[in-house]
Amino acid sequence: MSALTAAPTAAPPRSAHRWVALSILALAQFLIVLDASIVNIALPVLGEQLHMGTAALAWVITAYVLAFGGLLLLGGRLADRYGHRRVFLIGTAGFVAASALAGFSSTSEMLLAARALQGVSAALVAPAALALLTQLFPDAKERTRALGVWGGVAGIGSAAGVLLGGVLTATLGWQSVFFVNVPVGAIVLIAIPLLITRDGARSPGRLDAAGAVTVTAALVALVGAFSAVERVGFLHPLPAILLVVALAFGIVFIAVERRTPEPLVPLTVFRNRDLALGNVVMLLGGAAMVALFFALSVYMQAVLGYTPLITGLSQLPLAGALVLVAGVVPSLIARAGVRPALAGSLIVLAGGLVWLAFAPADAVFLTQLLGPTLLIGIGLGGAVVAATQLGVDGVAGGESGLAGGLINTSQQIGGAIGLAVLGTVAALRTAALEADGAAVADAVTGGFAWLFVGAAVLAFVGAVAVAVWPRR
Structure with a gap:
């Protein structure tokens, strides 16, 4: 199906209350954006209680960023293939479970695993939510208004992380920066099935496994390379090695997509x-x-x-x-x-x-x-x-x-x-x-x-x- 089509070809998912549904989708996006910054303020206290050094604390952020950034394209394609509503709900449920696991963490290994799972789940939620928005509002003017709400909520999440992180850590402990996701995520899981009653048509065909593996490896290596620069500097060999790995997987990915009849990312x-x-x-x-x-x-x-x-x-x-x-x-x-x-x-x-x-x-x-x-x-x-x-x-x-x-x-x-x-x-x-x-x-x-x-x-x-x- 061509990406140049002027309008969605599938019937949008039905919702009697589109603007309420938008507010719930935006709430999920708020959690994802918030989670990228709210943890920063809690790191010193978290590190002291879990006996994590500076390098290990860096991985509390990196584990989330690598999984999230590396899997977004795959998450978006999974949503197209298996249904935007379904993948959104699966991702939200995973995010809630991972947040609870992070809050209950008693070891650094348990926390890092939970953070990676949060990133994987967020990579399912973000593109699926945006796809649901575009299908809920096929009219150009309404879609622009909806994107205004979307952008505003994302902006609040970016700025609110510092404030909420400080307040929650000071009053309820570092665990609260993770536990706060659980009740909010539960609201999303309850509301969306009631507001969006079905998925639109799904993309036919098989999932491009080779493309998924190569693009994910390329993106993880690329994000990892620039994340490593923050820790070790440009002159350290690690960022250079990761950049070479990212370039190699990127070239392989393009070659795969050119030859695959049902590509993960149609280059057209x-x-x-x-x-x-x-x-x-x-x-x-x-x-x-x-x-x-x-x-x-x-x-x-x-x-x-x-x-x-x-x-x-x-x-x-x-x-x-x-x-x-x-x-x-x-x-x-x-x-x-x-x-x-x-x-x-x-x-x-x-x-x-x-x-x-x-x-x-x-x-x-x-x-x-x-x-x-x-x-x-x-x-x-x-x-x-x-x-x-x-x-x-x-x-x-x-x-x-x-x-x-x-x-x-x-x-x-x-x-x-x-x-x-x-x-x-x-x-x-x-x-x-x-x-x-x-x-x-x-x-x-x-x-x-x-x-x-x-x-x-x-x-x-x-x-x-x-x-x-x-x-x-």
């Missing part, structure tokens, strides 16, 4: 120029966004001396702006078009990041941080919604799970690359300033200034790509 899907552009922009935006949230949280705590709770509260204006804009941008897209809205959002994001780069080591929040973070929230809100719409528009119903997997994979790969590259740039700049005799706080601030400027460059490159990319 990239003839859809909107889909290709949406993924390129999401790759760049994911790189800028993940590096930003990492640096902003560290800057507020390590340089400005904020507590985790105050850090979370300080990021609420950014999250609020993101949510409000995500709700407004669908109207802007309806009037001006998705590409102008996306380009404008990326330029606003770049402007906010450059402004933030001028924040000093003794910045006052109201006068020197509030403005740029609000501007960043506005840019991110518009960019996430518009890029996601480009990535799923014009895709056949039988390939909507694939489209969801692609756009989520682009964001995850972009995040891994952005954090590794821009984090290294910040570290090198900090070291250079310290060698020149700068105070530690000033040196760290100077390093993060380069990171923010680098993220702004990525956003600007995305805006240029939108302007010059050929239209469908």
Whole structure:
């Protein structure tokens, strides 16, 4: 089935309350996004109680990221093959079970296994949920509004992780950052079968096992390579070896897909120029966004001396702006078009990041941080919604799970690359300033200034790509 089909060919899953169903799907997406950041604040306490060293603690994050990023394409294709609703429910049930297992963990091995299972489950949930959204809202205007809700909820999850992680860890212990997923996930499992009564038509044929194995290996190696850079640096042989492995599996994957009559990822899907552009922009935006949230949280705590709770509260204006804009941008897209809205959002994001780069080591929040973070929230809100719409528009119903997997994979790969590259740039700049005799706080601030400027460059490159990319 061609990815260039203008509208879903299968009847959408029936739901008498589509907007309620959307809120439940968005709740599941919120859990997945939240889980990528909420654990960070709990790591010190968790490590002390489970006797985990720094290297082992890094794997608490890496185990989730590797499984999630590496299996997203396979998860999307499984949803197309076996039913979006079915795979979504299986993934949600797995995520709830893995979260409970993580909360009950008494050893590091048990926790790491649970985190990997969380990542596997999330890789099923994310593309299936986005596919269900596109089929629940076949009308272009309604779909744009729905994606606005989707983007706003995802933004809340990114920013809320720091705040909720600090509050839950301080009041209920590190286990609570995992247990909080259980009742919320249970609501999703109960509500979705009632709101979405059946699946749409499934893709026929066999699952491309060779393609699934090779692309998963390539993505895991790629995410692992850039995750390793954060731990050991660019000069260590491990990232280079993993990059070579990723390249080798990627070449094999392309060769397999060219010869397979029923490929996991039909390469013709990239003839859809909107889909290709949406993924390129999401790759760049994911790189800028993940590096930003990492640096902003560290800057507020390590340089400005904020507590985790105050850090979370300080990021609420950014999250609020993101949510409000995500709700407004669908109207802007309806009037001006998705590409102008996306380009404008990326330029606003770049402007906010450059402004933030001028924040000093003794910045006052109201006068020197509030403005740029609000501007960043506005840019991110518009960019996430518009890029996601480009990535799923014009895709056949039988390939909507694939489209969801692609756009989520682009964001995850972009995040891994952005954090590794821009984090290294910040570290090198900090070291250079310290060698020149700068105070530690000033040196760290100077390093993060380069990171923010680098993220702004990525956003600007995305805006240029939108302007010059050929239209469908």
